[in-house]
Amino acid sequence: MDACPHGVQECDREGIITFSNCAHARMHGYAPGELVGRSVLELIARPADREAFIGYMAGLVRDQPAPAPYETLALVKGGGVFDVRVDWDYLRDEEGDVRGFACIVTDMSAQRRAESELLEHEQAEEFRTRTLRELDHRVKNTIAAILGLMHLSAVGVEDVGDFVCSFEARLRAMARVHEALAEDGWEGLDLGEMLRTTLRPFAIDCVTLRGPSTELAPAVIVPLAQVIYELATNAFKYGALGCEGGRVLVTWTCTDGRRVIEWRERGVESPPSSLREGVGMSLVRGLVECELGGCVAHECTPEGVCWRLELAREAS
Incomplete structure (x- = not known):
């Protein structure tokens, strides 16, 4: 048995080792024959597993269930642990009573x-696939x-230069928010932070945020x-x-999961009596609704x- 590359162990009903081949002794860090007479409990790493093994052995002797592999964390002499699998069968005397166990011990490390x-x-591949799918989306x-911004910016514009300016400004506003979202891993963004980011190119000192x-x-x-960018642009041009x-007060509340945002302008010398239904207002209505x-x-x-x-409750 000493020529066998697998660990071979025999023990009695109390778990005292009666035979251990060279491969078995070597995987636990012992010299040949050094394990004979020791308890198998000395080879089990976790205290809880040792306690459970005592009951496990008693159950095998008492109930004699069909042999099934046993796995645990084993000790190496002088320190160290490794995963081990024990395939075993009963050793019986001439009357058929259980006198011990014969085991094949395999290092599963x-x-x-x-x-x-x-x-x-597999997890890395799943993450890569999920990331590519999210990126595509x-x-x-x-x-x-x-x-959509390009088409809206072109409505009613006769001068190419005016179109380029309005479209570029809207695109830059979108880019600033995308950058803020990217810094947080696209998990989301605080409403106040979004407002500060979007209003940064305007007279931010004239804006009060409260919520x-x-x-x-x-x-x-x-x-x-x-x-918000469209409201700020309109306030910069006409308000x-x-x-x-002039000042702007932006407040927001949350009631039963529903967000309400109010934009109030104050100190306008000649406030309009009505608003013209232009591109900006159309964009605001379209986006919100x-x-x-x-x-x-x-x-x-x-x-x-x-x-x-x-905002709709589900949009919050």
Whole structure:
């Protein structure tokens, strides 16, 4: 048996080792014959497994179930552990009573490493596939959004230069939000952070933001940022962000999962009595109602324009 490359062990009913070949002794770090007379409990690494093994051995002697492989974490003399599998059968006396156990002991370390490497490879491949699928989805959505902006920016524009300026400005606004989302791994973005990012090119010192911390998904943040950009552009051209002393108050609330955002302009010297249904307003309505499933309303007050954006619950 000493020429056998596998560990071979015999023990009595109490778990005392009565035979151990060279391969078995070597895998545990012992010299040939050194394990004979020791308890198999000395070879089990985890204390909880040792406690369980005592009951396991007693059950085998008492109930004599069909042999089944036993796996545990084994000790190496002087330190170290390794995964081990024990295939065993009963040793019986002349009357057929159980007198002990004969075991083939296999070091499973190499197999466990191979299984772990295979699992890591499968997980990496799954992550790669999922990432490519998500990237494809985002690229298609981004291209669709850019095309939509391009067509809207071209409505009613006769001068190519005007078209380029308006389209580029909207595209840059979208890019800033995409960059902020990318920094957080596209998991989402706080509403306040999105507002600060979008309003940065304007007179941000004239804007007051007030509302609770509210995390929104990318599918909500991107179109909502475009809406805010259009409101800010309109305020810069005709309202509070384009006149001395003008201010904008942006507030948001959350009730029963429904987000309401209010944009209030103050200090406008000659506020409009009504708003023209131009490209910007069409874009605002289209994004809020179609992309976000919400509703939008505005009011022209003596101090400036007020907007109310209500997002659908599922869009929040």
